[in-house]
Amino acid sequence: MNKLENPLDSDIAGPAPRHRTTQVKVGDVAVGGGAPIVVQSMTNTDTADINGTIAQVAALARAGSEMVRITVDREEAAAAVPHIRDGLAKRGITTPLIGDFHYIGHKLLAAYPACAEALAKYRINPGNVGFKDKRDTQFADIIEIANKNNKPVRIGANWGSLDQELLTKLMDENAASANPRDVRAVTREAMVQSALLSAARAEELGMPKDRIILSAKVSAVQDLIAVYQDLASRSDYAIHLGLTEAGMGSKGIVASSAALGILLQQGIGDTIRISLTPEPGGDRTREVQVGQELLQTMGFRTFVPLVAACPGCGRTTSTTFQELASSIQDFIRVEMPNWKTKYPGVEELNVAVMGCIVNGPGESKHANIGISLPGTGEAPAAPVFVDGKKFRTLRGPTISADFKALVIDYIDQRYGQGAKVPAPAAE
Numbered sequence: 001m002n003k004l005e006n007p008l009d010s011d012i013a014g015p016a017p018r019h020r021t022t023q024v025k026v027g028d029v030a031v032g033g034g035a036p037i038v039v040q041s042m043t044n045t046d047t048a049d050i051n052g053t054i055a056q057v058a059a060l061a062r063a064g065s066e067m068v069r070i071t072v073d074r075e076e077a078a079a080a081v082p083h084i085r086d087g088l089a090k091r092g093i094t095t096p097l098i099g100d101f102h103y104i105g106h107k108l109l110a111a112y113p114a115c116a117e118a119l120a121k122y123r124i125n126p127g128n129v130g131f132k133d134k135r136d137t138q139f140a141d142i143i144e145i146a147n148k149n150n151k152p153v154r155i156g157a158n159w160g161s162l163d164q165e166l167l168t169k170l171m172d173e174n175a176a177s178a179n180p181r182d183v184r185a186v187t188r189e190a191m192v193q194s195a196l197l198s199a200a201r202a203e204e205l206g207m208p209k210d211r212i213i214l215s216a217k218v219s220a221v222q223d224l225i226a227v228y229q230d231l232a233s234r235s236d237y238a239i240h241l242g243l244t245e246a247g248m249g250s251k252g253i254v255a256s257s258a259a260l261g262i263l264l265q266q267g268i269g270d271t272i273r274i275s276l277t278p279e280p281g282g283d284r285t286r287e288v289q290v291g292q293e294l295l296q297t298m299g300f301r302t303f304v305p306l307v308a309a310c311p312g313c314g315r316t317t318s319t320t321f322q323e324l325a326s327s328i329q330d331f332i333r334v335e336m337p338n339w340k341t342k343y344p345g346v347e348e349l350n351v352a353v354m355g356c357i358v359n360g361p362g363e364s365k366h367a368n369i370g371i372s373l374p375g376t377g378e379a380p381a382a383p384v385f386v387d388g389k390k391f392r393t394l395r396g397p398t399i400s401a402d403f404k405a406l407v408i409d410y411i412d413q414r415y416g417q418g419a420k421v422p423a424p425a426a427e
């Protein structure tokens, strides 16, 4: 390996430069062209249920979703969209709404002009916008309405609803070729071509490039990475990233993070969605939280203060430090919507909650404020570090509450009006 090939020889740690894309405005939100990577989400309410959808969009927006997609699958849903937009506006929520259309989007958008107007972007699936001779006219109808309303579109190919005519054509060509490719490689090519050909058609129909976002979602991590690398290398359209059907719980989070993390590191992706399946009765906003944490832990954006906590080991036989780490994390999530306006810059705060003396003081010194709790057999004292220096030692049954109070004081003094960081006191 020569010197340039060994990343350990480099002083620079970080992602590749962002893939150059054309910027698209979705409502007030800039996507691509060097704008910060946008986190979006999708509701799972029946869009015809106006109040239910307003409540979920509001929750997603409060959690930090910068755009929210809603399904528009039938007339009742299309009729509800302007009322949802109005209801959100009354709550002071201006987060752009994206309409997700399949099969009959052309009819719904034509029949419900107030829906077409209320949405900030239309998502079109080239695999089901129409079939055979109707495909082109139905696609053209949607583009025409988007052009009339000055709305951008996302042309979103999906592995599960891939354009079958295009796939069959490519498969036939492949079978007749002297060196046929692997079937999955041909399917990936069909995904990329489906998105690019539709985008080219939209441009022919008068849609400017700065109103087109592309996606090509696949459910397998390696296929997704290959498809998006190809898509990015063959165009400069703004790109929406997502692993489709990521799944539930840790599997969905790990698969999405692995796939999107690699692409983001390569400079690919202008907006992301984490397609998590919620547990029954689970919280839909989890997908927003995961998207934010992915971008923040990779160093692309800051959304909320991060809590670093050690995993614990045989030195932590009590649950005190897990409870404290969890309660600080929850506290930050709950308070963040208020802190955003009250404490500008607080999202850059780092808090450490550590389990014992081995790594506790060292890690706590790297944080803005950190605590090293006593491990098994250690003296029942918990030193607190502020900006790298020992600030105070907490003792007794109220360590958790006392540390939380110190975090609040720190935030208030550092990020509040007349901010002043507490001076570390020698003990």
Ligand code: SF4
Pocket (backbone or CB within 6 Å): 310, 311, 312, 313, 314, 315, 316, 354, 355, 356, 357, 358, 359, 360, 375
């Ligand atoms: S800091 Fe202490 S308690 Fe935490 S993992 Fe390391 S050795 Fe274990």
